[in-house]
Amino acid sequence: MKVVLLSGGVGGARFARGLVSTIDPTDVTVIGNVGDDLDVLGLAVSPDLDSILYALAGLHDEERGWGRSGETWEALATVSALGGEDWFRLGDRDLGLHLVRTQALRSGEPLSAVTARLARALGIEAEILPATDDTLRTWIDTPAGSFPFQEWFVTRGHRDEVDGVRFEGEARPAPGVLEALAGADAIVIAPSNPYVSIWPIVAVEEIRAALVARRVPCVAVSPLIGGRAVKGPADRMLARMAGGTTPAHVAGCYEGLIDALVVDESDPAGPLAVRRIVTQTLMTDLDASRRLAETVLGAAA
Ligand code: GDP
Ligand code: CA
Numbered sequence: 119m120k121v122v123l124l125s126g127g128v129g130g131a132r133f134a135r136g137l138v139s140t141i142d143p144t145d146v147t148v149i150g151n152v153g154d155d156l157d158v159l160g161l162a163v164s165p166d167l168d169s170i171l172y173a174l175a176g177l178h179d180e181e182r183g184w185g186r187s188g189e190t191w192e193a194l195a196t197v198s199a200l201g202g203e204d205w206f207r208l209g210d211r212d213l214g215l216h217l218v219r220t221q222a223l224r225s226g227e228p229l230s231a232v233t234a235r236l237a238r239a240l241g242i243e244a245e246i247l248p249a250t251d252d253t254l255r256t257w258i259d260t261p262a263g264s265f266p267f268q269e270w271f272v273t274r275g276h277r278d279e280v281d282g283v284r285f286e287g288e289a290r291p292a293p294g295v296l297e298a299l300a301g302a303d304a305i306v307i308a309p310s311n312p313y314v315s316i317w318p319i320v321a322v323e324e325i326r327a328a329l330v331a332r333r334v335p336c337v338a339v340s341p342l343i344g345g346r347a348v349k350g351p352a353d354r355m356l357a358r359m360a361g362g363t364t365p366a367h368v369a370g371c372y373e374g375l376i377d378a379l380v381v382d383e384s385d386p387a388g389p390l391a392v393r394r395i396v397t398q399t400l401m402t403d404l405d406a407s408r409r410l411a412e413t414v415l416g417a418a419a
Pocket of ligand 1: 129131308310314315340342348349351400401
C-alpha cells in the first residue's frame with residue numbers, strides 16, 4: 119500500500135514515525151510544508167522538513183517536539199554575546215544540517231534534491247519531499263498587522279489573534295510530488311495545524327487540484343483533542359476563523375479534499391460531512407503513533 123502523507127512539523131513528524139513503523143517505509147512519501155521556511159544568520163532553515171527528518175532518523179527531541187535530542191546551544195550563545203540575530207533558536211547539532219543545506223541551495227541544488235540527500239545520509243527509507251522547490255511563504259494577518267509566519271509565531275509568541283493566512287509566491291509542486299499523489303493508494307493529512315501547516319501545501323494549485331481529483335481515499339487526522347490543540351495555536355485559530363473547534367470545524371478546513379476525519383474519543387459528536395473515525399489520537403509514544411497510523415490506514419483501505 120503506497121501512502122502519501124501531507125505534514126507539518128511536530129504533529130506531522132510524530133504521525134510519520136508511526137506510519138513508517140506500520141508499513142514498509144519505502145512505500146511512504148511525506149510531503150512537507152515549506153511555508154515556515156526562513157533565512158536566519160544567512161542560513162536556509164526549513165523547520166517542518168527538519169522535524170520530519172529528525173523524527174524519521176530517530177534524532178528528534180521527544181520532550182521539546184522539535185530539534186535534536188542531546189542538543190547544546192553554544193553557537194547561539196556566542197551569537198547573542200556578539201549582538202547577533204538570536205531570536206530563532208538553532209542548536210549546535212541542528213546548525214550542521216543548515217550549513218549543508220545552505221551551501222547546496224547556494225550552489226543551485228533544488229530544495230527537493232538536498233532534502234532527499236539529507237534523508238539518505240540519515241538512513242531514512244521513506245521519501246521526504248518539500249511541497250515545492252519555489253519560495254512560498256506564509257503570512258499571518260492579525261489585528262496588530264500582517265507578519266511573516268516566524269515573526270508572528272516565534273518573536274510575537276503567536277499571541278495575536280489570527281484573522282487570515284496568506285501564502286506568498288508562485289509555486290509549482292516539487293519534482294515527485296504529483297507522481298507520488300498519482301501513484302498513492304491512500305492520502306493522509308497528518309494531525310498538523312490546518313491553516314499554517316496543511317494549507318500552505320495545498321496552496322500549491324497543482325497539489326490542490328490533484329487532491330480534488332483523487333481516485334483514492336484521503337483521510338485527515340484532527341490535531342485537536344477534546345476541542346483543544348495538544349500544542350500551539352490551532353484551537354484558537356479555528357475558534358476565530360472557523361467559528362468553533364468541533365470535528366465539523368476541522369473538516370471544514372479541508373472541504374473537498376478529504377473523505378474521512380479521524381477524531382479523538384473526547385471530541386464532541388454532531389453532524390459531519392465526511393466519514394468520522396473515532397479513536398485515541400494522542401501520540402504519547404511510538405506505540406501510540408503506530409496504533410493511530412494503523413487506524414488511519416484501516417480507514418483508508
Ligand atoms: P508544527 O509545524 O511544528 O507546528 O507542527 P504541526 O502543524 O505538524 O503540528 C501541530 C499540531 O499537532 C498542533 O495543532 C497539535 O495539536 C497537534 N498535535 C501534536 N501532538 C499531537 C498528538 O499526539 N495527537 C494529535 N491528534 N495532535 C497532535
Ligand atoms: Ca511548522
